[in-house]
Amino acid sequence: MKTFASVLMVALLAGLAGAHNAFADNRDPPPPPTDWVSEELREHPLVGKVWSAHDKSFVDLRDFGKALALARFVLLGEVHDNPDHHLWQAWAIRTVSKLRGSRIVEGAPQLDIVAMEMVRTDQNEALDKFYGRNVAVPRPRKARDFARMLKWQESGWPDFKIYEPIIDQALYAQLVIVPASVSRDFTRRLSKEGEAALVSGEADRLALAQPLDGKxxxxxxxxxxxxxCGLIPGKAIPAMSFVQRFRDATMADSLLSVATGKGGILIAGNGHIRRDRGVPWYLEKRGVAAQAVVALKLAEVSDGKNDPEDYIERSPEGSPSADFVVFTPQTKRDDPCEKMREQMQKKFDKDKS
Structure with missing residues (x-):
């Protein structure tokens, strides 16, 4: 016959086991988003794997999640129209929030913001309304409110539905979404005037006055x-290079808007998160230690391209442009160069008429 003491001991041991399992589960990142939306090359051998560019090896999700959570600034690249990339970005936001919130990673800074390339500084008023910053009792908002109030359908970015998981996770984690781009009008002015378009001292503050190495x-x-697609005249490239540098510097600046010791996440195209000359370059020039930044490239696989190293661009000195690469299927799309040719022809015909 079971005594009360033996029953209590069994219950206590079961409770301890449950607590241990809960703790163990809490150390693991959420399940990865491997129910692929993109249709091309789902059976490619690299799909769903995570590659460490520094270790030159695949890593498991626990180590990958911990590496993301330990960084002060987490830079999440993307191919803009690939829905799987946005699902992985949402997964990364959830993972970093979970591991930091559970204090599983010691010394990790508090995550405060999600800076987005797709959001511009001239939309700050709409963001104020979205967050209810100027009202006594803010209304709870959802991702669809974000799309409506920022007029996403007029932005020129892909369908909001594929970006919605990012906004959902940011709201769930109580992170503030901030602009990482300037207005289109100012971008056009930059392309014409270059550094002269900036207020005095701004180029120095943003580290734009420091030139990139020649290579x-x-x-x-x-x-x-x-x-x-080789369709722009050579004389236009210097101005476009300056605009690209300014955009990278602005994205770095948006991350540095957090309080000292706080952290943030950047959502941007793969070209912007490059360690050798993208946002990390400007963060480092402004005093952020290299180890405080982690850059994730989300890469679409290519047929017959099975070596992970083939997906990593490197600096002239051989340093990898990203710390990690997550491989996904390809999104089916029209030839971008053909589309660009049509657009340029229309512009030429319009200017001629």
Missing amino acids: LAEALSTEIKDSH
């Missing part, structure tokens, strides 16, 4: 030319 500057020019 890095040349690589940036080549990337701009290639990304525009």
